[in-house]
Structure formats: structure tokens, C-alpha cells
Amino acid sequence: MANFQADPLFTGENDTDEKKGINAELHMSHTIPPLRTVNVTRYVTPLREGGSLPAIAEADDGFLYVLKFRGAGQGIKALIAELLGGEIARALGLKVPEIVFAYVDEAFGRTEPDEEIQDLLKFSEGLNLGLHYLSGAIAFDPAVTIIDAKLASQIVWLDSLITNVDRTSRNTNMLMWNKTLWLIDHGASFYFHHSWDNWEEHATRPFTQVKDHVLLPWAGELESVNEAFRSLLTPERIRYIVSMIPDNWLTAAAPPGTADEKRKVYIQFLTTRIAHSAIFVKEAQHAREAFI
Secondary structure, eight states: OOOOOOOHHHHSTTOOHHHHHHHHHHHHHTSSOOOOEEEEEEEEEEOOOSTTOOEEEEETTSOEEEEEOTTSTTHHHHHHHHHHHHHHHHHTTOOOOOEEEEEEOTTTTTTOOOHHHHHHHHTTOEEEEEEEOOTTOEEOOTTTSOOOHHHHHHHHHHHHHTTOOOOBSSOOOEEEETTEEEEOOOTTOOGGGGTOTTHHHHHTSOOGGGGGBTTGGGOOOHHHHHHHHHHHSOHHHHHHHHHTSOHHHHHHSSSOOOHHHHHHHHHHHHHHHHHTHHHHHHHHHHHHHTTO
């Protein structure tokens, strides 16, 4: 693991006994590896796409990452959604670039000549999020690459679970790399947390935006995928994935509340939504009928 600036809100020094128990149990079973933390050493180039203002950056482990900044317009909640969406996808066996915590030092942006980027780096001091840069990857094009029904159904199910509105034909947020499909950009998921009110109602709502999903026409195995994925996403696994969110990300994002209080909402939202997955599966099936 790369060295990083110790942050007691991230390192676990302030973890509750319950959270430590979850981590120990799941670390021992090797179900999901913990996220590495790297130091950002070089800002390479901006990727002027979307509201998150990502960039390619180099870290002290020698690798390039697509960096998502806490100081961007979409803020820390986009990083939380990116982390949760990506790690849930990974737990389901889908391909996602490695996600890391990326530490930006307070002195990092002082030599940046672009004033806009300098401000972004200034407001992003501390822990940010990075995805391993897949050099040479190309955007997925459904007119060029055929995806089988099972994989299409798996991705539609995932996006219906996490309410990801950003996997459309206009912006697929999928890459082809080494002849394999990789999922990226889950920052537009969990849109309930932008208002935070009525999250219980959101947890059992159908995902009506699934009608715009780029893979919906090929998602003909939703029933079997639903059964398999429900068994994979156990409450313990959900609790562990949510426990990865740094405490100071949770407390910095509105509304007011402790990290544990907000963490419990994400856990309850996901476990409730999984328990009622038949609702969003049926919505996807009905929307698919319009295509076929």
C-alpha cells in the first residue's frame, strides 16, 4: 500500500466497535479487498466531461488515475455515489477499474498555471477518489459491440438498484478495454441523497429512468439475474461496502448528522431496495416490452 497522510477520520481510529467488527469479519473472509490510498503527485490533463471536472493524474505508486475531486461542482456526494456504485458492481462480479482514495496535499496546486484548476485543487485538499486509468480504452458503442443478454441484464439490474440515471445511448459510461466491457462513472447514482428527505419512499420506488438505459433492449434475463444478485448482496456485504466511506465525507455533506447516522441510511436504503427488487425488475421488464 502506498504511503499517505494519516487522517484519523479515515484510518479507523474513531471507528465504532460495530464498524470494526464488520471490517474484521469481511477482511478475514477476503470477500472484498479494502481500498488502497495513494498520494497524487502530478496533474496530467483535465477531462472536461460532465460536472465533476475529472482529470488524469499520476500518483506515487507510478500509475495514472482518473481523479474525481471533492471540490468539483457535484461535491462529495458524487464521490460517495462513485464509491458505492463501483464497489457494489465489483461485488457482483462486474468489471470496474480499481478505485482508490487519492490524497491531494495542500501544496499540490500552487504551481498549476490554470486558475480554474488551481481553485479546484485548493478546494479538493485531502481525500479524493481515483479510478485506475485504462490506457487505450474506447467508449462502448452498442452499434459496434454486441453484449449478451446475461451481462446486459446484470448491468440494468445494478443501475436500477443504485438508481444510476447516467448509462444512456448519449453517454454509455462503459469502456471496451482488452476486449472486455468495463463500467465507469457512477457519480450520478443514489440521487435520493441530494435531498435526503423521504429516503424510505425512494428505496421502494420503481426506477422509471430505466427506459433510457442503453442496454435495456438486450436485458432478457432479469429474473435469473435478480435471484443471483440478491443472494450475493447480503446485508453484511452491503454494510461493509458502506463502511468504506470516509467519516469526513459523510459529515461534510449536507444535511447535518453524524457519520454513523448517515451510514445507516445508505445501508437501510440498499437493503430495503434489494428486499423489494421485484419492483424495479418489473419496471425494467415493462419498459423493455416497448422495445420488443
